[in-house]
Amino acid sequence: MATAISTASISFTPLSPFSRRKPTFHPHHSSLPLRPSSLSSLIQPNKTPNLSLSPLPLLPPPLDSTQILELGPLHDDRRLRHLLRLAADHRDLALGRAVHAAVAKAGDGADDDTRLANALIFMYLKLGRLADARKAFECLPCPDVASFTALVSGYAKCGCEAEAIDLFCRMRQSGIDPNEFSFVAILTDCIRQGNSQLGAQVHALAIKTHHCFCVHVSNALVGMYVKCGRVDAAVQLFGDMPERDVSSWNAVILGMVEDCRYHEAFELFHDMQISGYHGDHFTLSTLLSAAAESFAHAEGEAIHAYALKTGLELELSICNALIGFYSKFGRVEDVVDVFQRMPVRDVISWTGMLTGFMEFGLVDSAVEVFDQMPERNSISYNALLAGFCKNSEGYRGLKLFQQILEDGMEMADIMLTGAINACAIVSDRKPSEQIHAFVIKIGCESNHWIKTALIDMCSKCGRMEDAQKMFGTSVHHRSFPMAWTSLICAHAKNGQPEEAIALFHEMLKRDGTIKMDEFMSATVLGVCGTLGFGVLGKQIHCSVAKSGISSDLAVENAIFSMYAKCGDLADAITFFDQMPRHDIVSWNALITAHLLHRQGDRALDVWANMVDLGVKPDSITFNLIFSACKYTSTNSVSTCQRLFHSMGRAYDVEPASEHYAAMVDVLGFWGSFDEAERLINSMPFKADASIWRALLDNCRLRSNLSLGKQVAQRLLALEPQDPSTYILVSNLYSAFGRWHCSEKVRNEMRGKGFRKHPARSWTIHQNAVHSFFARDRSHPQTKDIYGGLDILILECMKAGYEPDTSFVLHEVEEYQKKHFLFYHSAKLAAMYGILMTGRGRPVRIVKNIRLCGDCHAFMNYVSTVTGREISVRDATGFHNFKGGKCSCGDSW
Numbered sequence: 001m002a003t004a005i006s007t008a009s010i011s012f013t014p015l016s017p018f019s020r021r022k023p024t025f026h027p028h029h030s031s032l033p034l035r036p037s038s039l040s041s042l043i044q045p046n047k048t049p050n051l052s053l054s055p056l057p058l059l060p061p062p063l064d065s066t067q068i069l070e071l072g073p074l075h076d077d078r079r080l081r082h083l084l085r086l087a088a089d090h091r092d093l094a095l096g097r098a099v100h101a102a103v104a105k106a107g108d109g110a111d112d113d114t115r116l117a118n119a120l121i122f123m124y125l126k127l128g129r130l131a132d133a134r135k136a137f138e139c140l141p142c143p144d145v146a147s148f149t150a151l152v153s154g155y156a157k158c159g160c161e162a163e164a165i166d167l168f169c170r171m172r173q174s175g176i177d178p179n180e181f182s183f184v185a186i187l188t189d190c191i192r193q194g195n196s197q198l199g200a201q202v203h204a205l206a207i208k209t210h211h212c213f214c215v216h217v218s219n220a221l222v223g224m225y226v227k228c229g230r231v232d233a234a235v236q237l238f239g240d241m242p243e244r245d246v247s248s249w250n251a252v253i254l255g256m257v258e259d260c261r262y263h264e265a266f267e268l269f270h271d272m273q274i275s276g277y278h279g280d281h282f283t284l285s286t287l288l289s290a291a292a293e294s295f296a297h298a299e300g301e302a303i304h305a306y307a308l309k310t311g312l313e314l315e316l317s318i319c320n321a322l323i324g325f326y327s328k329f330g331r332v333e334d335v336v337d338v339f340q341r342m343p344v345r346d347v348i349s350w351t352g353m354l355t356g357f358m359e360f361g362l363v364d365s366a367v368e369v370f371d372q373m374p375e376r377n378s379i380s381y382n383a384l385l386a387g388f389c390k391n392s393e394g395y396r397g398l399k400l401f402q403q404i405l406e407d408g409m410e411m412a413d414i415m416l417t418g419a420i421n422a423c424a425i426v427s428d429r430k431p432s433e434q435i436h437a438f439v440i441k442i443g444c445e446s447n448h449w450i451k452t453a454l455i456d457m458c459s460k461c462g463r464m465e466d467a468q469k470m471f472g473t474s475v476h477h478r479s480f481p482m483a484w485t486s487l488i489c490a491h492a493k494n495g496q497p498e499e500a501i502a503l504f505h506e507m508l509k510r511d512g513t514i515k516m517d518e519f520m521s522a523t524v525l526g527v528c529g530t531l532g533f534g535v536l537g538k539q540i541h542c543s544v545a546k547s548g549i550s551s552d553l554a555v556e557n558a559i560f561s562m563y564a565k566c567g568d569l570a571d572a573i574t575f576f577d578q579m580p581r582h583d584i585v586s587w588n589a590l591i592t593a594h595l596l597h598r599q600g601d602r603a604l605d606v607w608a609n610m611v612d613l614g615v616k617p618d619s620i621t622f623n624l625i626f627s628a629c630k631y632t633s634t635n636s637v638s639t640c641q642r643l644f645h646s647m648g649r650a651y652d653v654e655p656a657s658e659h660y661a662a663m664v665d666v667l668g669f670w671g672s673f674d675e676a677e678r679l680i681n682s683m684p685f686k687a688d689a690s691i692w693r694a695l696l697d698n699c700r701l702r703s704n705l706s707l708g709k710q711v712a713q714r715l716l717a718l719e720p721q722d723p724s725t726y727i728l729v730s731n732l733y734s735a736f737g738r739w740h741c742s743e744k745v746r747n748e749m750r751g752k753g754f755r756k757h758p759a760r761s762w763t764i765h766q767n768a769v770h771s772f773f774a775r776d777r778s779h780p781q782t783k784d785i786y787g788g789l790d791i792l793i794l795e796c797m798k799a800g801y802e803p804d805t806s807f808v809l810h811e812v813e814e815y816q817k818k819h820f821l822f823y824h825s826a827k828l829a830a831m832y833g834i835l836m837t838g839r840g841r842p843v844r845i846v847k848n849i850r851l852c853g854d855c856h857a858f859m860n861y862v863s864t865v866t867g868r869e870i871s872v873r874d875a876t877g878f879h880n881f882k883g884g885k886c887s888c889g890d891s892w
């Protein structure tokens with residue numbers, strides 16, 4: 001009977017290889033060791049028994065020779081059963097078979113036939129010989145409950161569901177009542193197969209036969225419901241249990257964790273302690289992985305303290321879970337500390353340590369751990385490859401993959417995916433084609449995960465056509481959110497936000513069941529922000545909140561930026577204040593939001609707040625803060641200078657070229673040109689184009705033509721290939737009425753074949769983007785738009801608007817100039833917005849580049865004439881035109 005209990009015990013398969021106590025690597029189970037001297041000689045009657053057994057380190061306690069000697073006078077059956085147990089314990093199949101032969105020779109008639117046969121069945125099962133066990137079973141004239149149960153359990157563990165069920169039914173048909181072990185055995189089958197239908201039937205039978213009061217059966221039932229995803233049923237059953245043990249608590253806590261109900265799992269652990277039970281290594285490692293999953297730092301540390309208190313802190317499984325927990329959001333010292341104190345380490349500990357270093361971005365330390373590992377398996381290799389990808393070390397990932405191939409390691413899907421991801425990171429066409437060819441050669445390209453990774457790789461390696469072709473050819477993998485995400489993201493990155501949104505809508509239309517993951521949500525929210533598509537952004541915010549992924553910090557940051565870019569600064573700030581935590585990305589986004597609305601003073605308030613809270617700024621933060629000094633209500637040059645000089649000393653961020661450019665921009669903006677020149681001359685490196693560009697544009701704004709001319713010459717010499725340089729220089733001359741010079745610069749630009757980035761403006765109406773180029777007549781409502789615009793221009797001119805033809809190319813005849821000017825893209829988009837939105841409603845436009853001076857003046861008049869608020873977001877930020885005034889104060 002003792003054997004039946006052990007074979008029927010339930011095991012829970014781990015959630016992920018790193019988060020559970022159960023090691024997936026069993027060195028002594030992986031193969032049966034060959035042994036020089038076989039125990040089978042023991043039962044050969046005419047041979048001297050070989051009593052000198054060599055000690056076997058990996059096997060159960062060595063046999064004591066006196067044990068065997070003492071067996072002599074015993075009854076034959078007892079001796080045989082004992083030998084069978086020895087064969088099972090020592091994994092000696094030859095001995096087992098010899099005993100089997102002896103049993104057969106003894107023939108029928110013995111009283112203990114069934115007991116002996118059961119011992120045979122157990123022996124074969126323990127040695128993994130399921131077919132032999134079945135043969136021994138079938139020879140039994142009267143199998144009892146133990147015979148049936150042993151075999152049901154054997155089949156259940158091998159995943160032979162049909163046989164297990166069949167035997168269980170046969171047992172009941174033979175009039176044998178299942179005992180508690182039979183129930184556990186058949187429930188093990190339900191757990192393995194995830195068969196909740198059968199499980200529920202077994203539950204009903206257990207109630208009928210009163211076995212459900214047995215704690216082992218109840219635990220198995222709870223485990224079955226958890227594995228089948230019916231956590232509420234498991235909780236209800238657990239609540240009804242008259243008797244519980246630690247395994248019962250473990251089963252229901254695991255259920256909560258697998259259902260992502262982390263908070264309830266911690267509450268259950270609290271109840272468990274109140275009820276007088278101590279958590280064991282299984283409880284604690286489960287809860288630690290829950291703490292890591294749910295970012296419950298305090299809870300995780302409390303579990304660590306509990307482990308210390310109960311003396312479990314050096315348990316292998318708990319240490320492995322601690323490494324995972326501290327890797328997720330501890331300090332690197334915490335991880336190293338746990339690792340170093342471990343008395344025993346397995347491959348999971350080493351791999352956990354490697355993953356931990358990768359999480360902290362310490363790639364070289366992770367590689368060192370990998371090199372020191374006493375044993376490695378495919379999980380360790382995958383962890384290293386995934387770590388390279390996580391840290392954007394694409395080339396190192398590819399090199400590792402090459403080594404894996406050379407070592408002839410078995411190729412797992414996850415490894416291929418890792419290699420493809422590494423290729424996507426390096427964004428190099430050539431290796432991407434090689435890997436692609438390799439995948440096709442080994443016949444893995446139809447695997448959905450791999451195909452999705454391939455689509456992502458192609459879209460990142462400039463192979464958009466291949467990506468689209470792959471996406472189009474297979475209907476099936478379109479149910480994979482990652483494939484959609486890759487393409488949507490690729491469009492977003494390639495400056496095709498409208499294509500991205502169109503694809504997103506197509507996805508929703510095709511398959512409403514696709515669940516957006518964190519990455520897709522953040523991507524689409526980003527596109528909504530770029531387009532100023534606030535309605536869609538809000539819808540995504542709602543669906544994200546419902547699905548529970550809104551607690552992901554990257555998604556939260558994306559939601560915030562979306563609101564800020566769509567002009568809803570108040571909503572954005574309300575959202576920011578409600579976020580449970582902020583990282584430097586969140587803070588930088590908050591400053592950016594104020595900059596978009598040209599609120600320099602408020603951006604500096606955010607900075608003061610960050611200083612108070614002790615938030616460590618990064619290099620981007622400084623860039624933003626310097627830019628904020630351009631938008632303050634009073635001259636803030638001194639504040640900016642103070643910050644600039646303290647950034648290296650106080651915050652450990654050395655000023656780079658972009659910081660100098662921002663600083664020069666601020667000095668120029670406030671008219672401190674001497675200071676600006678002095679700063680440029682004192683720079684530790686040569687001033688690059690961005691610095692001159694910043695200075696040049698302020699020469700235009702502050703009417704400093706003499707300096708402007710010098711800067712323009714330097715800039716043209718430095719960057720003769722950049723069309724934006726010519727535009728800036730030409731704008732400078734135009735601002736001073738030097739049409740001839742301005743025209744010369746533009747001619748030079750055209751002569752070199754450069755074209756300026758085409759201006760485009762759009763507005764959102766009824767969930768669609770309506771986009772316009774200058775003099776665009778492709779819109780279906782073109783007639784209404786042009787008709788309306790002509791009337792509007794006349795109205796504005798009556799109110800005092802004078803078209804400023806300096807913003808038109810000068811080779812055009814004077815009468816044509818106005819025509820060119822009137823149909824700038826921003827004017828067309830504004831007109832469409834005015835036509836389509838209700839009376840008195842604000843009109844929102846986005847322009848991809850800077851608004852021209854004439855359009856800016858025009859919008860001021862439009863806001864007066866129509867009594868509407870016009871909001872234009874251009875490359876510099878928001879212009880809110882209201883009652884003939886712009887929020888930018890006409891200097892931008």
Ligand SMILES: [Zn+2]
Pocket residue numbers: 807824825826851852853854855856
């Ligand atoms: Zn314009």
Ligand SMILES: [Zn+2]
Pocket residue numbers: 856878879880886887888889890892
């Ligand atoms: Zn403005």
